[in-house]
Amino acid sequence: xxxxxxxxAGESKFGARVGMEYEELFVEAFLEAMGQVDNLESKDIxxxxxxxLAFGGSQLGNMSALVVDSVNLIGIPASRVENACGxxxxxxxxxxxxxxxxxxxxxxxxxxxxxxxxxxxTRLYWFGVAGDIKWERLSGMTFPGNYAxxxxxxxxxxxxxKEALSSVAVKNHDFASRNPKAQFQRKxxxxxxxxxxxxxxxxxxxxxxxITDGASCVILCDLEIAKKYTDTPIxxxxxxxxxxxxxxxQRESITRIDAAVKASKMAFxxxxxxxxxxxxxxxxDCFTIAEILAYEDIGFCKKGDGGKMILDGETTxxxxxxxxxGGGLKAKGxxxxxxxxxxxxxxxxxxxxxxxxxxxxxxxxxxxxxxxxGSACTVTILRRV
Amino acid sequence: MAxxxxxxxxxxxxxxxxxxxxxxxxxxxxNFPPTTLCKKCxxxxxxxxxxxxxxxxVYTYTIIGRGGAPPEFAKMQxxxxxxxxxxxELEEGLKINVQLxxxxxxxxxxxxxxxxxxxxxxxxxxxxxxYGLKFxxxxx
Numbered sequence: 001x002x003x004x005x006x007x008x009a010g011e012s013k014f015g016a017r018v019g020m021e022y023e024e025l026f027v028e029a030f031l032e033a034m035g036q037v038d039n040l041e042s043k044d045i046x047x048x049x050x051x052x053l054a055f056g057g058s059q060l061g062n063m064s065a066l067v068v069d070s071v072n073l074i075g076i077p078a079s080r081v082e083n084a085c086g087x088x089x090x091x092x093x094x095x096x097x098x099x100x101x102x103x104x105x106x107x108x109x110x111x112x113x114x115x116x117x118x119x120x121x122t123r124l125y126w127f128g129v130a131g132d133i134k135w136e137r138l139s140g141m142t143f144p145g146n147y148a149x150x151x152x153x154x155x156x157x158x159x160x161x162k163e164a165l166s167s168v169a170v171k172n173h174d175f176a177s178r179n180p181k182a183q184f185q186r187k188x189x190x191x192x193x194x195x196x197x198x199x200x201x202x203x204x205x206x207x208x209x210x211i212t213d214g215a216s217c218v219i220l221c222d223l224e225i226a227k228k229y230t231d232t233p234i235x236x237x238x239x240x241x242x243x244x245x246x247x248x249x250q251r252e253s254i255t256r257i258d259a260a261v262k263a264s265k266m267a268f269x270x271x272x273x274x275x276x277x278x279x280x281x282x283x284x285d286c287f288t289i290a291e292i293l294a295y296e297d298i299g300f301c302k303k304g305d306g307g308k309m310i311l312d313g314e315t316t317x318x319x320x321x322x323x324x325x326g327g328g329l330k331a332k333g334x335x336x337x338x339x340x341x342x343x344x345x346x347x348x349x350x351x352x353x354x355x356x357x358x359x360x361x362x363x364x365x366x367x368x369x370x371x372x373x374g375s376a377c378t379v380t381i382l383r384r385v
Numbered sequence: 386m387a388x389x390x391x392x393x394x395x396x397x398x399x400x401x402x403x404x405x406x407x408x409x410x411x412x413x414x415x416n417f418p419p420t421t422l423c424k425k426c427x428x429x430x431x432x433x434x435x436x437x438x439x440x441x442x443v444y445t446y447t448i449i450g451r452g453g454a455p456p457e458f459a460k461m462q463x464x465x466x467x468x469x470x471x472x473x474e475l476e477e478g479l480k481i482n483v484q485l486x487x488x489x490x491x492x493x494x495x496x497x498x499x500x501x502x503x504x505x506x507x508x509x510x511x512x513x514x515x516y517g518l519k520f521x522x523x524x525x
Contacts, residue, residue: 124456200453
């Protein structure tokens with residue numbers, strides 16, 4: 001297997017990008033990435049993997065052609081990868097595999113989602129498409145509702161407090177307040193986070209990620225030739241993935257996400273590293289409870305101690321493992337299909353020492369990207385070369 | 386709307402009306418709904434259909450706040466307000482996802498609460514009222 005490096009990463013501004021189309025958002029991300037490399041032309045890119053749910057259904061078929069056309073890459077093999085909120089994490093996985101296997105030398109992986117400019121009814125419909133429809137959805141269940149079920153049980157089994165959930169939101173808003181690309185560039189107080197209107201008890205509006213337009217991409221290449229394009233490539237030293245039952249009620253446990261546990265183990269084994277070696281991480285905090293589950297599933301803390309970990313401040317900038325320094329899905333925003341590679345964008349910047357919320361001298365980072373309510377997950381470990 | 390066509394809903398009526406599960410004659414596992422391959426042992430076409438009793442306890446729950454219901458439940462929520470959804474652990478040992486009814490979601494519902502199935506109108510689509518089971522507290 002060949003070693004794989006990331007030579008560039010780009011991201012559009014996240015938020016309500018009213019009037020912007022998929023392809024325009026992707027161009028923004030692409031141009032930022034291309035601006036970071038020397039001696040690389042569009043024509044050197046051999047294949048594209050694009051993550052998207054095609055939220056709202058506006059370009060449900062053959063989106064990859066639309067996207068590669070927008071950045072003048074038409075002609076190369078391209079495909080849309082769909083695993084709900086885990087789409088671009090999986091797009092990245094296939095991009096890595098195509099280089100590791102020797103089939104390609106330089107590829108692009110990314111994602112794009114357009115969630116604004118859509119009626120409320122259409123939006124509510126699309127929020128439910130990634131869950132089990134026949135049983136969960138048709139009991140009146142919603143997407144936040146599923147994570148709420150996990151939260152209620154976690155609180156019961158481990159004594160996790162609402163304050164812990166809200167503290168995740170406070171931390172991620174704080175990080176986002178210094179990220180010029182974040183959807184919410186403002187801090188919130190614990191009191192605000194605790195007392196907001198209920199969406200799906202015990203989750204309130206501040207426990208939920210926003211509705212976001214955005215795109216992200218990374219350019220990967222065979223590590224052997226990476227220095228030709230940049231002095232500071234970042235190596236992908238481990239990558240894992242997993243799946244679980246689509247419906248929550250069918251799973252063995254709902255206080256952990258097994259797909260994430262499996263993906264983490266696979267990634268750590270490949271990297272020959274342990275959770276304690278990680279210095280900075282971006283985890284999938286679509287809801288605040290999801291970040292707490294991520295700490296436990298990845299192995300940053302013991303099962304059940306996720307609430308304690310946030311309350312002890314271990315994941316703030318001064319903590320043991322700063323988490324979601326870009327603001328997370330919660331405050332930076334969650335353009336579904338773009339999130340996986342948007343997480344890589346943050347870690348890439350951290351490991352090159354270019355981040356707004358820089359973790360001092362970080363050399364090893366991790367991303368954790370979950371699809372649906374945990375039915376698919378990818379974990380990627382990156383290291384400064 | 387989450388679209389489940391009339392033929393598809395019709396096919397699921399044994400589960401929606403009577404909680405018909407598939408008990409594997411090879412390993413004893415209960416599959417709900419019944420499957421071609423047993424979820425536990427993987428054997429093909431070994432499941433005998435049995436009716437679950439429709440009694441159990443609340444394993445976990447949530448309350449869907451005002452305005453948060455999916456489109457097919459918006460009308461119901463407008464009329465009745467927030468409603469509770471639970472994963473119920475049935476007496477037979479398996480879990481299902483259901484809507485709770487005949488209770489105040491904020492005051493009455495808790496983990497461990499005993500509930501039983503009741504036949505109710507679930508929602509309407511394609512001009513057909515879809516009936517099925519909700520669960521309500523057992524008053525002892």
